[in-house]
Amino acid sequence: MIMGLGIPVTMILLTELVRVADQNGSDKRNRMDWLMALKGISFFLFGVMVTEAFTEVIKHSIGRLRPNFFDVCKPEFNNINCSTRYITEYTCMNTEFSEREIRESRLSFPSGHASFGMFCAVYTALYLQARFLFGSSVLTKPTLQAGLVLVAVWCGMTRITDHKHFSADVVTGFTLGTIVAWLVFYKVAWLSLRTVRFTLFPRSFSVSSNSEPQTPDPLLRESTNQFNVYLDDPMKVDRSKSLV
Known part of the structure; x- marks a missing residue:
């Protein structure tokens, strides 16, 4: 131990x-x-x-009898009733071992x-x-x-x-x-x-402008609060009409 x-x-x-x-x-x-x-x-x-x-x-x-149980216990076989299936009553005749050692042998x-x-x-x-x-x-x-x-x-x-x-x-x-x-x-x-501790971080995504399709220059406007609506060909529609 x-x-x-x-x-x-x-x-x-x-x-x-x-x-x-x-x-x-x-x-x-x-x-x-x-x-x-x-x-x-x-x-x-x-x-x-x-x-x-x-x-x-x-x-x-x-529980289970150890392989050396009979040497440790040396039961008195003359008084053992072998007609039953399991033998639960017996007397150990060996005096060389203590009661604790005999109990451990089971x-x-x-x-x-x-x-x-x-x-x-x-x-x-x-x-x-x-x-x-x-x-x-x-x-x-x-x-x-x-x-x-x-x-x-x-x-x-x-x-x-x-x-x-x-x-x-x-x-x-x-x-x-x-x-x-x-x-x-x-x-x-x-x-x-554990040596390495893992921390959960919020996942963020960034989009590169180079990887996205570019909007043609004629459709861009400096004002951010105007959204142009074109129903037909943009070249034939009056561009002065805008949705604010």
């Missing part, structure tokens, strides 16, 4: 530090960049709470490590995509992003090899973490973290 929180927070702070060093802006601009870091960390912590809340609700609502779906790790990786990768500036190499940003996702995937795979989760638990955790990260970043944090 400490490593999972420390890596994203460190990456966010380093991202804003690189922006400050690269731009050489004013003190006001530098303060804005550090303010973005605080906002990014705040939204990140909010997303962590949302991810953990969804994970725990699903765990305690659905909460396999989904993987909390997978959902938490993938949320941290995807959120940090999206933050780097929006805020990270490093002009000397175009591969720096994607390399960091790929490394973050790789660490999250490795964390989920170890839960399978350690017999703590089934593959479906890990895949569901990955999916949950990715969805929450995308929603938190683009639906909650994006308006505050």
Whole structure:
């Protein structure tokens, strides 16, 4: 948990530090960049709470025996009634594990490590995509992003090899973490973290006189409040008659 929180927070702070060093802006601009870091960390912590809340609700609502449940619990099979479809009453004989560990062995779906790790990786990768500036190499940003996702995937795979989760638990955790990260970043944090702010300006149009058909000189008048009306050929009509 400490490593999972420390890596994203460190990456966010380093991202804003690189922006400050690269731009050489004013003190006001530098303060804005550090303010973005605080906002990014705040939204990140909010997303962590949302991810953990969804994970725990699903765990305690659905539940599932972990692959190592029988080794942790060691139920007394002689007193178990196997005639029923589901066995809900059993006694754990193993005294090497605490009551909390035995209870956790019944909460396999989904993987909390997978959902938490993938949320941290995807959120940090999206933050780097929006805020990270490093002009000397175009591969720096994607390399960091790929490394973050790789660490999250490795964390989920170890839960399978350690017999703590089934593959479906890990895949569901990955999916949950990715969805929450995308929603938190683009639906909650994006308006505050985006680098370029767009302002809606009233649209105005100008017409060049060179692009419009020119009125023949004989039809022009110096007075702006007179409008000549010609019913027939203008050359044959008395031009002294005008509509005021």
